[in-house]
Amino acid sequence: DTAVSQTPKYLVTQMGNDKSIKCEQNLGHDTMYWYKQDSKKFLKIMFSYNNKELIINETVPNRFSPKSPDKAHLNLHINSLELGDSAVYFCASSQVRQGDGYTFGSGTRLTVV
Amino acid sequence: KNQVEQSPQSLIILEGKNCTLQCNYTVSPFSNLRWYKQDTGRGPVSLTIMTFSENTKSNGRYTATLDADTKQSSLHITASQLSDSASYICVVSGRGSYIPTFGRGTSLIVHP
Numbered sequence: 545d546t547a548v549s550q551t552p553k554y555l556v557t558q559m560g561n562d563k564s565i566k567c568e569q570n571l572g573h574d575t576m577y578w579y580k581q582d583s584k585k586f587l588k589i590m591f592s593y594n595n596k597e598l599i600i601n602e603t604v605p606n607r608f609s610p611k612s613p614d615k616a617h618l619n620l621h622i623n624s625l626e627l628g629d630s631a632v633y634f635c636a637s638s639q640v641r642q643g644d645g646y647t648f649g650s651g652t653r654l655t656v657v
Numbered sequence: 658k659n660q661v662e663q664s665p666q667s668l669i670i671l672e673g674k675n676c677t678l679q680c681n682y683t684v685s686p687f688s689n690l691r692w693y694k695q696d697t698g699r700g701p702v703s704l705t706i707m708t709f710s711e712n713t714k715s716n717g718r719y720t721a722t723l724d725a726d727t728k729q730s731s732l733h734i735t736a737s738q739l740s741d742s743a744s745y746i747c748v749v750s751g752r753g754s755y756i757p758t759f760g761r762g763t764s765l766i767v768h769p
Contacts, residue, residue, distance in 0.1 A: 585695075587701070648702070
């Protein structure tokens with residue numbers, strides 16, 4: 545299946561831990577993104593990579609570090625997790641030059657306790 | 658500042674009824690506008706895309722309109738079904754910008 549797949553779907557962890565979320569797309573898109581969706585369902589951009597190069601880095605705490613080993617993968621590592629990090633994180637991809645919309649993954653629900 | 662405002666914030670209708678969701682934007686210069694549907698526990702999925710020259714586009718029971726002069730769009734859902742219960746998000750892209758502007762969504766609940 546052509547898709548954006550992210551793992552894990554659910555992540556429950558204690559404050560202070562370090563965790564990673566993985567994302568892979570097999571659509572051949574050149575740009576990948578991480579979005580955070582808060583409890584009010586608002587989607588906010590965190591990072592964007594175009595052909596493995598970081599192009600967007602919004603005001604996100606430096607505890608969050610994205611890594612793109614190749615243009616099909618974009619992982620998100622979070623250090624020293626805090627309660628406020630609890631949210632749903634969505635990975636997405638697009639082919640920017642074609643003006644295509646996003647294809648989103650199904651989300652990772654992170655709960656910090 | 659680029660903004661996308663959606664109304665209403667939430668809407669409850671009976672199965673079979675029609676409804677219209679609104680989107681106003683200030684994104685400039687304008688490139689395109691998309692409506693996404695987000696089911697509970699899933700990622701958003703694109704329903705329609707409209708460019709400057711298009712003022713109506715349909716996708717099954719979903720019809721989107723665009724008035725680029727007033728910077729308004731609407732999404733009309735005909736003969737609603739229970740499966741239409743979801744959040745509908747308006748997303749506007751500016752010309753030359755990598756990152757579109759998201760609205761906060763309208764939460765639609767369809768009751769039997």
